[in-house]
Amino acid sequence: MAIRPQMVLFGDSITEQSFRPGGWGAALADSYSRKADIVVRGYGGYNTRWALFLLHQIFPLSGPTPPVAVTIFFGANDAVLLGRQSEKQHVPLNEYKDNLRKMISHLKEMSPNMVVVLIAPPPVDEDGREQYAKSLYGEKARKLPERTNEVTGTYARQCVELAEEMQIPCIDTWSVMQQTEGWQKSFLRDGLHLTEEGNGVVHSEVVRALNGAGLAAEEMQLDFPHHSAIDGAHPEIAFQSQGCSSSGDIDAFCPENASDHI
Amino acid sequence: MAIRPQMVLFGDSITEQSFRPGGWGAALADSYSRKADIVVRGYGGYNTRWALFLLHQIFPLSGPTPPVAVTIFFGANDAVLLGRQSEKQHVPLNEYKDNLRKMISHLKEMSPNMVVVLIAPPPVDEDGREQYAKSLYGEKARKLPERTNEVTGTYARQCVELAEEMQIPCIDTWSVMQQTEGWQKSFLRDGLHLTEEGNGVVHSEVVRALNGAGLAAEEMQLDFPHHSAIDGAHPEIAFQSQGCSSSGDIDAFCPENASDHI
Known part of the structure; x- marks a missing residue:
């Protein structure tokens, strides 16, 4: 299955949920x-501290x-506030930046040419979070937000700074989204996770x-010929031109041999 | 990246397009x-004859x-009609069945325990195809359909028979979809490819x-602990219980070593 290049999306729930309808x-x-x-x-739910436990497993050198x-x-x-409902997820700002640096360094050690794209967290719609908590827990919902947009913004800035420092591309989701009026409801479905528009x-x-x-x-490169390049009477030509004679993998690729095997 | 089991979707455009919005x-x-x-x-556009050229490349023994x-x-x-616009895609009924048999045999040779699911083609909405052709080519559009629902049905039956013969699971898309009234427009967007409902x-x-x-x-099994199982003060416990001490891959997994490496 090693025919195509791989691109890996490493992250928290916003990445885990990225194959839901409309997902990025x-x-x-x-x-x-x-x-x-x-x-x-x-x-889902992971911060950079916990993610470091997975790093070598997911990306073995x-x-x-x-x-x-x-x-x-x-x-x-990481940007969850101390003293609030989800505080076990909190990671201090400096450690967050250090953890990201370790991830990037590891990936660059794995492959110096790898394109590593750092993505900063999206903004937080505190009202949306509150509504969401109420929809789950009614009046028992926590009164104090577990995240604020301002604090998440400080984490986003660390991302941007680190990316500049390490000269890698960065998406400042926190800033980009806030440039659109009404970002709170159009991009975030519960104040934190993305709507289809936010995914877009x-x-x-x-x-x-x-x-x-x-x-x-x-x-x-497209893997294997586009169907319009295949001659109905002589399909083998299109497949041969993809390297049959030079790949050394003749058994698998040449029609005259393939017919013996499949 | 070999942590999770893989499931491969092998097919034509209906598979290629399966990651579009709402895709299966x-x-x-x-x-x-x-x-x-x-x-x-x-x-896209491939029939079973052309797909055989890819079989050993995609699924090496x-x-x-x-x-x-x-x-x-x-x-x-495969079910495209001879003498019509797309006739180069046509594969005779018997060869279609033989080609599928070769694919299944190859996969079972690769791994006898592999679950191979045969999916029969969806029904064809001939009116939908005609409308689609007209939308592209206006009055120059072909007058005769390149596919009929009846002929595609004969291909679907070969699928079902072969699956019974080889004792593997089969989805008879052609029959299943036609059990719903209005299938022509609700499941097919151009008479052939799937709408979001059809993908569903x-x-x-x-x-x-x-x-x-x-x-x-x-x-x-979930890969790596669910966040609710992670102790904020001692996250290493959840990761150790995933096999740190027994995996032999201690460097990567144990926190005390991981911190040296990442």
């Missing part, structure tokens, strides 16, 4: 159809072909970042 | 979130861990087939 991960898989495999490694690109999308949980923003930004890093889908 | 492939990726990777190998499941979803192009039907049927074959997502 599924859209990316469609954008890179027959060009690259999009592999989702999203872990001695593994097979490393991915051509990885998105790192954490921060929404992330998808566009990721495509733009990958394009800028030399991984534009249009310039990547 | 993306929905499957979401259904198996953190349980299995859904790998799409769809090739000597490759790494084989997929746990593969869906084979061809027939919509395929998704449900694939999930049902996988459940029936012992691959229910609910019974598969």
Whole structure:
């Protein structure tokens, strides 16, 4: 299955849920159809501290072909406030930045040419969070927000700074989304997770970042011939021209041999 | 990246497009979130004859861990009529069945325990095809349909028969869809390709087939601990219990070592 380059989406629930209807991960898989495999490694509720436990498992240094690109999308949980409902997810600002640096360094050690795209957390709609808590717990819902937009913004800034420092592409989701009036409800469905429109923003930004890093889908090779290039009477020609005679894998690829095998 | 089992979707455009909004492939990726990777190998316009050229490339006998499941979803192009616009895609009925048999045999040779799900082509809405052709070519559009529902039905029956013969699960999309009144427009967007509702039907049927074959997502292991199982003060405990001490891969997994490495 090692035919196509892989792009891995590493992150928290906003990555884990990216294959839900309208999700940015599924859209990316469609954008890179027959060009690259999009592999989702999203872990709902995780912060960067917990994600470090997975790093070597998901990205082993001695593994097979490393991915051509990885998105790192954490921060929404690191930015949870101390003393509030979800405080166990909190990671101090400096440690957050250090953890991200460790991830990037590890990935660059795995493959110096890997395109690593850092994605800052989206803004927080505190009213949306409150409504969501009430819809779940009614009047028992927590009175104090577990996240504020302002604090999440400080985490987003660390992302942006780190990306500049390490000279890698960065998507400042927190800032980009707030440029659109009504971002609170149009981009966030519960004050934190993305609506289809919000997913669209992330998808566009990721495509733009990958394009800028030399991984534009249009310039990547299609795996196997387009059907219009196949001659109905002599289909073998199109497949031979894909490297049958030179690949050394003649048994699998040449029609005259393939017919013996399949 | 070999942490999760893989499920491969092998087919024509109806598989290639399965990560578009509302697509059955993306929905499957979401259904198996953190349980299995859904790998799409769809090739628009391909029939089973052309697909055989790819078989050993996509599914090498000597490759790494084989997929746990593969869906084979061809027939919509094999069933194109001779003497019509797209006749180069036509594959005779008997050859179609033989080609599918070769695919299934190859996959079972690759891994006898692999769950192979055969998917019959969807029905054809001839009126929908004609409208679509007119929308593209106006009055120059072909007058005769390149596919008929009746002929596609004969291909679907070959699928069903072959699956019984080889004792593998089969989804008779052609019959299932026609049980719903108004299937022509509700399940097919151009008389051939799936609407979101049509994608929903395929998704449900694939999930049902996988459940029936012992691959229910609910019974598969989550990769890495759920966040609710992580102790904020001692996160290492949750990760150790995932096999740190027994995996032999201590460097990567144990926090005390991990901190040296990441």
